[in-house]
Amino acid sequence: MRATLFDLERTIRQRRDADPDQSYVAKLTARGRAKIAQKVGEEAVETVIAAMASDRQGAIGESADLLFHLLVLLVDLDISLDDVLDELDRREGVSGISEKASRKGD
Numbered sequence: 001m002r003a004t005l006f007d008l009e010r011t012i013r014q015r016r017d018a019d020p021d022q023s024y025v026a027k028l029t030a031r032g033r034a035k036i037a038q039k040v041g042e043e044a045v046e047t048v049i050a051a052m053a054s055d056r057q058g059a060i061g062e063s064a065d066l067l068f069h070l071l072v073l074l075v076d077l078d079i080s081l082d083d084v085l086d087e088l089d090r091r092e093g094v095s096g097i098s099e100k101a102s103r104k105g106d
Helices: 004-015 023-028 033-052 056-076 081-091 096-102
Strands: none
Touching: 004 023, 004 056, 023 033, 023 056, 033 056, 033 081, 056 081
C-alpha cells in the first residue's frame, strides 16, 4: 500500500484540533462523531450511486472522499489505520463466510 493513506492519517491527526475556520478536519471534528459518521454514510452512498451508473471517474472521486471521511472517523475513534490493517491481516486466508459466522450476534 502506498504511504498516501498513512500520510493522510497523520495530517488528519494534526489538523483535528486546529482552528475550525481554517481546517475542514477541525470543523468536521468540532461538529461531533455523529456528523462525521453521517459524512461517511453520505460518501458511501455517493460511491454506490457512481458505481451503479458505471461512472468510473465518479466512483474514483467518491471513493477518495469515502476513504478520507472514514479516516477522519477512525481518528475520532482513536483507531489507527494500522489497527484496521492488522484486522485484515488476521482475516487473511479465512473464508469470509467462516469469519462472519465466528462473530457473535451476526
